[in-house]
Amino acid sequence: MRKLSICWLLLLLCQFALAAGGSSVLPQHLRCEYLINPTGIDELKPRLSWTLKATDTTAFAQRQTAYCILVASSEEELKNNKGNLWSSGWINSADMQHIVYKGKPLESDKRYYWKVCVKDEKNMVSAWSPIAVWATGLLKRDDWKASWIGSDEVYRPGPTSNISYPWFRKTFELTGSPQTANIFVASVGYHEVYVNGYRVGEDVLAPAVTDHAKRARYVTYDIARFLKPGKNVIGLWLGTSWSIFGPYITPDKPNTPIVMAQANIYTGASNPLIIKTDDTWKTHPSPNMLLETWDFARLGGEQWDANKEISDWNTLSCNEQSWKQATVYHPQLILSAQMVEPNRVLTSIKPVSIEARADGSYRVDMGVNFAGWTSIKLKGQPGDKITFQYSEREQMDMTFNLHSAYIIGKEGKGTFKNRFNYSSGRWITIKGLSYKPSLDDIEGWLVRTNYESATSFKCSDSLQNWMYDRIRWTYENLSLGGYVVDCPQRERLGYGGDAHATCETGMFNYHLGAFYTKWLEDWRDVQGTESIVGNMYDTAFAHKAVMSGRYLHKGILPHTAPTFSGGGGPSWGGIVVSLPWYVYQQEGDKRILEKNFEMITLWLEFLDTQTKDNLLQRFGGKWDFLGDWLWPNATAEGMNNDSPQTLCLNNSYRVYNLRTAAKIARVLGNKAKAEEWEKKAKLAAAAIHNKFYNEGDDNYSDGSMANLAAALLAEIPPANIRPLVMKQLENDILVKYNGHIHVGITGGALLFKLLRDEGRDDLIYSMTSQTTYPSWGYMKANGATTIWEMWEKDLPGHSLLHSSYLYPGAWYINGVAGIRQDPSSGNGYRKFIVRPPHLQADQISWANTSYESSAGTIKTDWHRTGQQLVLKVTIPPNCTATIDMPEKVLMNGQVLKKKSAKGYELPAGSYILVSEP
Template identity: 65%
Template sequence: MMMKKNLIILLVLFISGVQFAFANVVASSLQPENLRCEYLENPIGLDELSPRFNWTHKATNAAAFGQKQTAYRIIVSSAIQILHQNRGDEWDSGWVNSDQMQQIEYKGKALRSDRYYCWKVVVKDEKGVVSAWSKTAFWTTGLLQQNDWKAKWIGTNELFDPSQKDCNLSDPWLRKTFFLQQKPGKAMLFLASVGYHELYVNGKKIGEDILSPAVTDHTKRARYVAYDIATALKPGKNVIAIWLGTSWSIFGPYVTTGRPNTPIVIAQTSIYNRKTPVSGTKPVIVVQTDESWKTHASPNKLLGSWDFAKMGGELWDANKEISDWNAITCNETKWSKAIVYQPNLILSAQTVEPNRLFNEIKAIGIEARPDGSYRVDMGVNFAGWTEVDLRGNKGDKIEFEYSEREQMDQTFNLHSAYIIGAAGKGTFRNRFNYSSGRWITIRGLKYKPQLCDIRGWLVRTNFQAATNFECSDTLQNWIYDKVKWTFENLSIGGFVVDCPQRERLGYGGDAHATCETGMYNYKLGAFYTKWMQDWRDVQGTESIVGDMYDLKFARKQVMSGRLLNNGTLPHTAPTYSGGGGPAWGGIVVSLPWFVYQHEGDKRILEKNFELIKGWLSFLDSHTKDDILQRFGGDWDFLGDWLWPNATAQGMNNNKEETLCLNNSYRVFNLRTAAKIARAIGKDVEAERWGQQAEHCRAAIHARFYRAADYSYADSSMANLAAALLAEIPPADLRADVMKRLEKDILVLHKGHINVGITGGAILFKLLRKEGRDDLIYAMTSQKDYPGWGYMKANGATTIWEMWEKDLPGHSLLHSSYLYPGAWYVEGVAGIQRDPGAPGFQKFLVRLPALKATSLVWAKASFDAPAGLIKTYWERKGDNLRLEVTVPPNCTATIQIAEADVKNNIKSSDYLKIKGFKNGYGLLELNSGKHILNLNVIDKLSFRKL
């Protein structure tokens, strides 16, 4: 009895000791979260041999300050059970003393094809306390070597006839049956197609992706998508079915010898009994595309020819439906054998988010018209899918016309149709194409449809939103919302199209107007990494303009312009076609640099360095006496494009002002390239390009400077901005040239903008850099022509191609004028990159240089690569309230007038006055939520800070 009591006492003392020990354990201030691999959350099918890891932190005490990572440890395992034991059998980084949490390269065992890898991270905080492990993340590899592909490309024997108004091809079905002894543990299917595709297993569609794969230069490459199909398989007979959509397979610039002008597909899967096969395990079966697959025409076909203003739509014939075409029960006796093809294409993983449906859009009005048609108002201009429930007699053809103009039934030949089957009812729904517009005209119905019969969805790449912004000015809020909505409608297929209805081309010049807006509002690391690969693919080929099937534009009878095998670039990627100028190809220098500044991604600089060298070398070959000369055809040397009243003035490619702007832009390219070279240790090129920029700067100034009014060339807003951004004026003249630009905006044009796509992107980049929020605000506040307020006054729901609304043939949903989208975050909300610390672990907060009567308050939350940043400021009389949330493991620098700092602020452990310079105080804020209430003494607190 006494022994039992002693045991109980000892047990109680032991438990109490454990409780006491746990009570005295100091919790870490940090918890790693938001794990990403190659910018993606748990990606499958990556073919990157050295993937990179990113994470951010959650503060375990949201009210605390100064949370900082001082070390990290990453483990990567081949199985979840091993990872749960905190063992990294593939890689254990060990403790690394560093605050780095972005772009950390995997340095473990060589990766193998078609394998599962899981990983997690643990960190030490500012006191050296170890955090809890993060949640588990994973990625799977794709087929890492070209010889891993054993499947064959297959399709049908139908070839596209470009002489037809509408495509002559039916979107084909393909299928393969096979047997399994038991339900498998692992089956990853890799599928690449030229043309869109959908995948089905045993009658079930795999995944929610649509319009797959991402758009790619099909003269060189096809992207494969990985699908986990293990759960859809079962013991016994199974069927894998693929539905191909014609789409990009017949795009003129992609026509090439060796590849049929028809949709084709290659796919394979290795099926294992175990979920995580051990090394050396052989699959129980390999299913791959070959001549044994069967094919049959589907009820769907492309209307149009996938050409300029001929993107068309889709025709569905319900009388051709086979309900079980993708199921085991389907009778294949009337199906044909697939045709094997041998295109010479590189197979690469699709390392960008797929397309998805967003924002269900409901019809708001239906008008019955005298001609028997019905006009449907969807309430908003959008690019996406529509779905309409229908009734009628067998054989009735119901037609849909799409328009972005209220007074027109159809714009840009966008139309679809549905033929009623024996059931007497059905639903039209897009599958391998999309429309763009606000109004739908329906013809052929014998009754008035109901609002609930008609639905729409935005289609876009499935990147994540990063930012919310709002301010006291309703017009600015309208512009911000419409810029974002327009950007989303243009981001289809892993690149930004100029317009979704007429061309669907990836213009480099337009990208200047969209890319920083995109980065400040969305998570686009994977998106822009993919688009840069597209630019590498198209280098060496001239652009083409005109009929894609006119042989005078042929590249050795291949429809992508002349293949020159030098550093030249077409004006669009991956699409080749379209006009442009040096600022179009020059995106290959600017975009990698912007991504590097935003994401801290050196790899994008390294991967594109030869591309940049080639482009600058091409420009050098057209330079004389340090002045870039006009080159190319009519559409190859454009400067600014679509400035106010541009169409009345004609094309600008042969004018002196265009030569000036393109030369200034070239210097901007050279200066940016020198920074890129310096960032990756290419000092020889950095020095050469820096010297080139100075020589060209002097030549441009000597030739184009107009001393009488401190301007350049034609004294235009575009040339003034380009010269200033490229640092053309000598230092002693820069202020005068800047004053001349200010006069151009405020006096000569009464606060209105007077530039177009490229000139506007340059102008807003310059003014953001200079902190001239007052000039940007003047232009964005105008309510008459030209300006964004004019669009609002004229009922716009998206941003137009031109400042003018009613010129025929121009788009009302376009990439032209999206450049204010970056300013709202960077200028008004004040969240800015720190030029010396890419990636936002260090960032700047600068209040806008605006009068008190302009804006009263603004707020934003920006999910930056390093964590969630929030700002809020409000002015009431002489009082200024500023709230800044700095993410864990980050610091912010705020610049405020010196008098206000001295009057209001004292240094603390988490807010330090770093010093005073040029009348300003620099405040450094550690992580946490900071609230500053200032009694403003210096009335210039909101000038350029």
């Protein structure tokens, strides 16, 4: 009764506020665990977030002083302002991110409707937000009644060992119309869901990529509208994909795609009708099959045989006489909800030309390098086999063995379209056609995780605009499956070292809270296993406790997740320290630090076991102690760089890990760990300085740009020497290398991080404005449409769509736009800094940016004429900004007074500021 009275009082207050002119703010953009209206989540204490919209965009200092959240079991209850599951009451707080649900315990397969209202700076109550919803999955293992099933066709490695993508179906009866019905589908391998012949949902290549040695993720689909009284049929279609990936092979799983699915159908009774996968399901090979395997540079494609089509395979009319009984399997896998956006078919790509060649083939130019799907309309004689080869390079028909095929059926026509694999490249070579296809016959699509864009950016420099656009396009092409791959065509591995080059670029340009939360769970899953380099199908090789005679410490990390394979070094595994900290800074997410603290601790303990006299020693095999990677001319110098300069860089990186971990420990209130790691960092920094510092040249080890950047970022130089080392780095960039960059993936990420933190926009601009080798401008001049793996183009074994050099993407927002999170704040962008770049008007004269931060949309629009700078800035409600500009700044013709040594502090609102020289 008391809660009901509170709800009615809230309603009256809202009505009164609206009648009196209303609150200065309105809650908007409601999210649950970073997601918009997520379905099938398994977080028992989900967190709710929102941002605020100003009701008067000409006003200032709007803020939130309190909030009230209602959660109800139905939309009708919530419309009547009844929070029968949780009514928070008024909470006096400005917080609007990651508010933990504190209502009745969550139940499986239920919908939770919620909304929020707030009080503003004058204690006026806002209108209610729009209604949002989240739905739970199956929260307990006992809730699952289904079994794992698959076909009896098992993959056996070999150059021509193809395997069919199997169909499964189950017919059942309903006595009435369903009120609600969800099907929960976990699969090892990709899946699609059909009900009564209709495809359910728009997701593709589901589920997200996961360590199938340990875990399977399930996806929830609402199927109520596809069901009807009487007979119904559910169909499942599986793709091989990651089910045959070598590192995921375990004795309890077959080397074939498998699925566990359960439909809970409510027709009015309190208990649902449960349709579950078991040995009563039927299976049949589909017309589609894997080509090649799923291995390094052999990720193949798919072949469609139109002669094997069964048009009604997923409908009631299908004749099941030739269908087999499904096989039940018993893998020991953790079941988790997919708490990240699904993969979707997005940007359409049209071909720009088709060349008829002398050998009878046709070469299609799609105009841009991309990873995704293609659709090609075909005609021919029954039985004709049409092949498609995909290439990144104009002079090669096929790169990295990416190819697909289509066999013409009796109708003499058909359409090839990807379903359970994807290609990557710009050119398609078509063989087997007797005619030249038209441009209208062919279409491509980008396929990626369906996160939202957060940022727009443009500036006066056309090369910088090209770089920004191509870096974003490259990032999008690398992020299929809930993690970032090194390249989508050769490996598809989630390298930790490459993540340094991409993660801040990603977070400054997209909404990636759920994405990186999921990827960090992948890293927790793989901890305790060394990377696998070699024959991925030697099951004795995978997941050994001892490899090459080395002891496997439980804190060790492979160099990729969730994929285990590949080479790397300390800065590959060390992403598990950096990435949670970066997410915390961007999002104010303390839970991500808590969830990963044990992994961080174990990783640093592993490094301790490899340390002597405060210095990290070389450990592992040939590919386990890489430092910088793919710097200019690296192949000629020896890319593994098994040398003292790598020892210096990796020691510096360990110190950077220790200092970052200490900050994390302090946020979590773990003073003892913070002090322990700070002490180790101090001792290691002194040991590195003593061993590697070159006093005469003010540099470290070999004096490379990478070692200088790593030492400075890790705070290795003593305070009195640091300016000298920084000056040496400046000299290297501007004089020694004539304004060019001379680092690779890891060294470059550390360099750009350092220079952004130091505000050295001039040095970054020097490197990003070059048009000769090595530079991004050199890529542009050589026809690049995506960012390359190496600074060199003409090495066919290397990718032209890669994660290597995406780190400028963060600078455009963090540097050129001047939007910087305030390090003194633990609330994401509730407090932030705007610092226009230290550039001359003849470098970049203007920039316009909109950035949807965790706290709301920040806008900066500046232009420079001579020494005068004009800045327009929009600070979202409930936020404050420190404007870091020259000493004398005018606002409305009046000199603005500094409120702190950092700059001019301003509350929410839109401002025009003018600096005077």
